[in-house]
Each structure stands twice: as C-alpha cells, then as structure tokens.
Amino acid sequence: MNHYPWYEVLSYYHRACLSETNDTCAIVFDIDGTLIDPRVMQLVVLKAYDEVHETSWFDDKGLNDLTIYEMYIRQQLLKWEIPATKINHICEFYYENHWSEKTVLETATLYPELSDLMKQLFDCSQTDVFFCTGRPEFMRELTIANLHKILPSYKDQITNYNLHMNSRDWEYVVQEKRRSMEQLISRNNVIAFVDNEPSNLIGLTFLPKSCLLVHADTTYKAYQEMPERCLQMSNYINYRPLVDAVS
Numbered sequence: 027m028n029h030y031p032w033y034e035v036l037s038y039y040h041r042a043c044l045s046e047t048n049d050t051c052a053i054v055f056d057i058d059g060t061l062i063d064p065r066v067m068q069l070v071v072l073k074a075y076d077e078v079h080e081t082s083w084f085d086d087k088g089l090n091d092l093t094i095y096e097m098y099i100r101q102q103l104l105k106w107e108i109p110a111t112k113i114n115h116i117c118e119f120y121y122e123n124h125w126s127e128k129t130v131l132e133t134a135t136l137y138p139e140l141s142d143l144m145k146q147l148f149d150c151s152q153t154d155v156f157f158c159t160g161r162p163e164f165m166r167e168l169t170i171a172n173l174h175k176i177l178p179s180y181k182d183q184i185t186n187y188n189l190h191m192n193s194r195d196w197e198y199v200v201q202e203k204r205r206s207m208e209q210l211i212s213r214n215n216v217i218a219f220v221d222n223e224p225s226n227l228i229g230l231t232f233l234p235k236s237c238l239l240v241h242a243d244t245t246y247k248a249y250q251e252m253p254e255r256c257l258q259m260s261n262y263i264n265y266r267p268l269v270d271a272v273s
C-alpha cells in the first residue's frame with residue numbers, strides 16, 4: 027500500500043490517463059464520507075444539544091475528536107466518558123436532528139484537502155464528473171443543493187444528469203451502486219470510482235480493471251472487507267515518480 031492520500035493518487039492517475047489518450051474520461055464519486063465530511067453535521071448537532079439544554083458536554087470537541095462512524099454515536103459518547111445516564115437523552119436528540127433536511131443543507135462541507143482535485147477535474151474539458159450516492163431518490167433536490175454548496179464554482183456542471191441516486195431504500199445501496207455503475211460504464215469511459223465504504227467497493231469489483239477503485243480513507247463502518255485491488259492502487263498507476271517513491 028502506498029503512503030499517498032487517495033486524492034493525490036487519483037490526481038496523478040487522472041493526469042496519466044489524459045496523457046495517453048484524447049478521449050473524454052469520467053470519474054465517479056460517492057458523496058457522504060467521500061466529498062462531504064459527515065463529522066461537521068455530527069458536531070453541529072452535538073453542539074446544538076448543548077445549546078438547547080444549556081449543557082457543555084461538547085464545548086471542547088472539534089472535528090478530529092470524532093473518531094467513530096456516525097451511526098455509532100453511542101460508542102463515541104462512551105469513549106468521551108459522557109455519563110451513562112445522559113447518553114440516551116443525547117442520542118435521542120442526535121437521531122432526531124442529524125439527517126434533518128435543515129441540518130444536511132446547512133452543514134454540507136467539502137473535505138478541504140479535495141479542492142485542488144476538484145478544480146483539476148472540473149476545469150478539464152476532457153473529463154466528466156459523476157456522483158453516485160446511497161441517498162434515496164427523494165433526497166435528489168437536497169443533494170443537488172448540497173453539491174452546489176460544496177462546489178459553488180461548478181454549479182452549471184452539476185445537474186440531475188451527473189447525479190445517480192438510490193432508487194430503492196437504504197438497504198439496497200450496494201445493489202443500486204452496481205446498477206448505476208453498469209449504466210455509467212456502458213456510456214462513459216469511467217477511469218475511477220471513489221467511495222468511503224469498502225462494502226460498496228466490494229460490490230463493484232466486476233468493473234474492468236481500467237476503472238480504478240479508490241477507497242476514500244475517511245470514516246466508514248468498521249469490520250468490512252476491502253477488495254484487494256483497492257489496497258494496491260500503485261499497481262494501477264504507471265506514473266514513474268509516484269511509483270518510485272512508494273516503499
């Protein structure tokens with residue numbers, strides 16, 4: 027495994043692909059945990075709890091203190107040594123407010139380290155950017171608004187055409203991503219797919235090896251198997267300076 031962050035690897039890979047062909051290429055991104063940092067939403071909701079209840083449990087907490095996947099907020103609170111008697115009340119407030127439309131819209135934030143990569147891809151006339159999210163179809167409008175918020179300079183390149191939603195329910199995310207990718211690869215020269223959930227990447231190992239499967243190593247559900255081809259990204263990159271630097 028190399029020591030470069032995934033977005034730098036993808037940036038090199040994209041340049042390398044372009045240098046070999048005049049064809050247009052496409053790159054597909056998951057949204058939550060890949061482009062949008064879910065910890066912002068978590069922290070805002072926890073701090074809102076303090077404000078509403080005039081408490082100060084989360085005063086000293088910042089983004090980097092959130093180390094456990096968002097669904098497991100209870101474990102995170104235990105880790106922070108919040109008294110057990112308070113945890114149920116906090117969790118109740120958290121589940122009511124996180125993923126509410128207002129919170130989702132207000133807290134959507136791009137991981138700051140991705141801005142150069144986004145600029146590289148969106149400014150390149152030979153590249154199409156697509157989004158493939160597990161969010162259900164009813165969230166389409168909200169999701170477009172989120173993407174416009176995190177990538178304000180590229181609003182006109184982000185439309186319903188670029189956005190593949192989950193047309194079923196949350197349990198079918200993997201199947202739906204497969205369906206979207208089958209459609210996308212039949213129409214586009216997809217050179218990479220990026221997702222933070224290993225289970226989604228596992229579901230896409232049917233894709234030709236010319237499509238790099240990239241794991242966005244942010245926060246994700248624990249104890250998931252990772253496809254081998256994700257762990258060896260350097261194998262897919264014929265870019266000498268990068269390959270040479272990999273130990």
Ligand SMILES: [Mg+2]
Pocket residue numbers: 056057058059060221222223
């Ligand atoms: Mg995700």
